[in-house]
Amino acid sequence: QSVLTQPPSASGTPGQRVTISCSGSSSNIGSNFVYWYQQLPGTAPKLLIYSNNQRPSGVPDRFSGSKSGTSASLAISGLRSEDEADYYCAVWDDSLSGRVFGGGTKLTVL
């Protein structure tokens, strides 16, 4: 069982806005930056959001991140078929002295 809790699945139709949540605790999300990764089928993860809400160059502004207390969210607006992937939140956990990942959310574009 993951230290960070994500819904196992999410879905939306093209053009819709979807959000994926990530719930943690004071030792991880509550005190450190949250990162989000996108993993397309059969490929390595790709950094989508860093420092809670920053996008690396090349990541469309349809993707946005936020954090409040011990929870974080990833929002995807203007959903496209190519957004169909697994999404993971990640953060450093001070109690475990290690990086922790959420269990992942499989996004389906209907």
Added chain:
Amino acid sequence: EVQLVESGGGLVQPGGSLRLSCAASGFTLSDHYMDWVRQAPGKGLEWVGRSRNKAKRYSTDYAASVKGRFTISRDDSKNSLYLQMNSLKTEDTAVYYCARVGVGVIDYWGQGTLVTVSS
């Protein structure tokens, strides 16, 4: 261009050992922390451990699940990172990714190498 290429995966019996390598290019390895992350078939990502940079004397941290069995090392002169895995268990079966750490964040990943622990 940053590139990370893992090698050394394969089939190994329970209790056996395996050494993974990660060839890095496009950046100065000694400046960066480096992580190993694994993904069991059909499962999520699991952090394995990290090697800090030269300034931090290459100190290491490990996940509880592998501590005492796995060892991360590096040879900056060869631009290479290693993961020595001993006393392997069936639950260690996974794709193992080498990853570069930027400012606290994993910003580049290798393509992964599959390790299968089975008799």
